[in-house]
Amino acid sequence: MPLGNLTSQFFANVYLNELDQFVKHKLKAKHYIRYVDDFAILHDSKEQLEKWKEEINLFLREILKIELHPSKSKVLRLNSGINFLGFRIYYYNKLLRKSNMKNFEKRISHMKILYDEELINRDKVIEHLEGWFAYASHGNTYKYKKQILRSFNKNFPFQKERSINNKTKYRNFIRKVKASELAFSVQQTLFLYGTGMPIKDIATKRGIKESTV
Numbered sequence: 778m779p780l781g782n783l784t785s786q787f788f789a790n791v792y793l794n795e796l797d798q799f800v801k802h803k804l805k806a807k808h809y810i811r812y813v814d815d816f817a818i819l820h821d822s823k824e825q826l827e828k829w830k831e832e833i834n835l836f837l838r839e840i841l842k843i844e845l846h847p848s849k850s851k852v853l854r855l856n857s858g859i860n861f862l863g864f865r866i867y868y869y870n871k872l873l874r875k876s877n878m879k880n881f882e883k884r885i886s887h888m889k890i891l892y893d894e895e896l897i898n899r900d901k902v903i904e905h906l907e908g909w910f911a912y913a914s915h916g917n918t919y920k921y922k923k924q925i926l927r928s929f930n931k932n933f934p935f936q937k938e939r940s941i942n943n944k945t946k947y948r949n950f951i952r953k954v955k956a957s958e959l960a961f962s963v964q965q966t967l968f969l970y971g972t973g974m975p976i977k978d979i980a981t982k983r984g985i986k987e988s989t990v
Contacts, residue, residue, distance in 0.1 A: 787972070789813045792841065799836050804829055810861075817861055826852045864916050871916035878921070881909055885925075889932050899933050 790813065800809050800818065806829065808819035820826050830852065834845045858865045863877045888905065891897045906929060910922055966979060980987045 786813050795841060796833070796837065799840075800829075800833065804832060812862055815862060817859060819855070823852055863912075873913060873916050873918055873921065885929075885932075892933055899935060902929070902933050 793811065793814065796816075797809075797811060800806050800816075806818050806820070810817050818826065818829060820829075830845070830850065834850075837843050837845065853859050855868060858867045858872075860866075860874060863874055864871045865874055884905065885902075888897065888902050892899070892902060906925070909925075913922060966983060966985075970976075970979060974982075976987055980989070
């Protein structure tokens with residue numbers, strides 16, 4: 778399934794529930810954390826972690842028909858930091874990974890082009906910025922967020938709505954936005970249906986007709 782699809786996360790959690798039960802009840806690992814397909818196990822014995830890694834890989838291959846990523850699955854010392862959910866995590870702090878910051882800065886650069894072409898307004902950029910800040914706030918990113926905010930104020934100055942010169946380009950952009958919103962709406966409905974929620978309740982929650990669901 779496409780990465781980022783709501784159903785991808787839902788079905789990943791359902792499918793990997795077997796792994797959770799194996800690690801908790803069979804291996805009896807006390808410090809186990811999983812988010813979708815990323816997981817980490819903490820223990821003070823390197824030998825124990827190496828043994829668990831082999832057992833987990835065997836379990837995944839034989840039972841779930843998948844396997845650990847050979848280059849991403851490692852036994853590491855915590856004081857050197859571990860990569861998890863886009864952060865580099867140490868004993869006392871969490872830092873954003875440089876690749877994550879670069880990807881966000883690329884998205885902002887792309888939005889700057891759209892802004893200069895008068896295809897999006899400042900509020901649209903703020904929506905993306907707020908979402909990124911909510912994510913980045915889980916780490917030690919105070920100075921980084923101040924830097925991004927200064928860059929935002931410089932590159933996206935507040936001004937009155939400008940007239941649209943290229944109407945064809947604007948219409949094409951709006952069409953793409955509407956199409957993506959529709960796809961997201963369908964994903965939301967499918968996710969709720971996958972949780973076992975009745976169609977009537979889905980319609981009420983989403984504010985749509987039962988026939989639409």
